[in-house]
Amino acid sequence: MDRRIKLRHIEVFVEITHRRSLKLAAEKLNLTQPAISKTLKELEIILSAELLTRDRGGVALTREGSVFLQFAEIGLAALRQGVTSLGEIASGTAARVAVGALPSVAARLLPQAAGIFRSYAPGALLHLEDGPHGFLTDRLRSGDLDMVVGRLGEAETMAGLSFTSLYEEHVVVVVAPGHPLEGATDLSALRDWQVIYPSERSAIRSLVDRAMIAAGAGIPPNRVESVSGAFGRSMALDEARAVWIISRGVVERDIAAGRLKALPIDLLATAGPVGIMMRVEEEPMPAQRLMRQALAEAVRRQGLA
Missing domain, CATH: 1.10.10.10 (Winged helix-like DNA-binding domain superfamily/Winged helix DNA-binding domain)
Known part of the structure; x- marks a missing residue:
């Protein structure tokens, strides 16, 4: 230099x-x-x-x-x-950043971002939580979290919060390889199957509801509501052979590895921005700024933007 x-x-x-x-x-x-x-x-x-x-x-x-x-x-x-x-x-404390991540971010972006953050701030403690949008944004407002990374929610869920976009993603419907619905092209085909469906307070729930109604399928009566990656993956791959509706980021690696199959159903209308949410009244601390930089760098390295 x-x-x-x-x-x-x-x-x-x-x-x-x-x-x-x-x-x-x-x-x-x-x-x-x-x-x-x-x-x-x-x-x-x-x-x-x-x-x-x-x-x-x-x-x-x-x-x-x-x-x-x-x-x-x-x-x-x-x-x-x-x-x-x-x-x-000198005072016996260490910088701590508490980050909430929606499931798609926790599965896709956060592992690499955490490694980058560690290289930026070796002495800092990174605390991570995952969960649905409503739960995490409530914890952000209360001060339990410093930031939340995930889908932009409905306007009423974003009161008092800022949003910085990182990239976009959409919803997919996935099944286990060899599932009878593997070639289905319409959401109405899900009607007779058990469906793992986005929970009420998830950021994608309203988008999926609208897509189902627009397709004439309605809200699946035989559904279990969850955005847990571990639960959805287990239900899709085990004996239940459930149909799983989830953000693509949650299952990107499973699809690439052939563990799950994305149905050829057009759900691009569910695309929306994924980004960083923070409290509007606060100036980010140095460690928080570094975490934001780490997230942006992970997006760049993964070619998501």
Whole structure:
């Protein structure tokens, strides 16, 4: 790395992008606006790239600025986390991030994100919980969780919460290989089978309800309501040979390995954003910022976005 780049260059650049204003960034950092402009110009000269454009509406990232920002934020957050961690070691405490994950995220994204987070913050404790949307968002509002990763819920379930989109996914219907319904193309075919169906407070329940009604199938009378990956997988593969309706992320690996078969039923209308939910009134702590970065990096590595 170019030794001319100092911490002040990174702090100024990141703060300007967050505030979208040189004036507001200067106030936040207790600097003058000319000093902020000079520091930013120095960084652009060192990098031989224009990072921001300025106009009457404020500032905007260039393509080069967008690339640099990602790594500048990670580096700055990691440094802050390091300083915080030293203080926590001295006081006998450790940084802790409590994350709630909906089943599709817990199965698909979170294992890799947890490993990335560990590399960003080796001394931090990551606490993970999974469950349905309503349960986890209630725990987020109460302060038991720092963030929830999963499907964007209905408007009434998102009161007091922010949402940052990561990628999109849709619902699938899966059965065990060789199941009599393996080639079914219509939801009405599920009527005579036991179905593992999304629970009432799950983010996908209303989408699945609408899809079933639109297909003329109605809500399956012979259903067990659950979003548990372990339970659904057991019911589909064991003697019950149940039909399982679930977010694709929960069963992506099973489908790829041939353990489950996705029915050729068009459910793209159930597609929706998966992202990070947090309390709107709180500024993320350094460890929380690193977890957000780890999730985004896992999405990039898996090619989900």
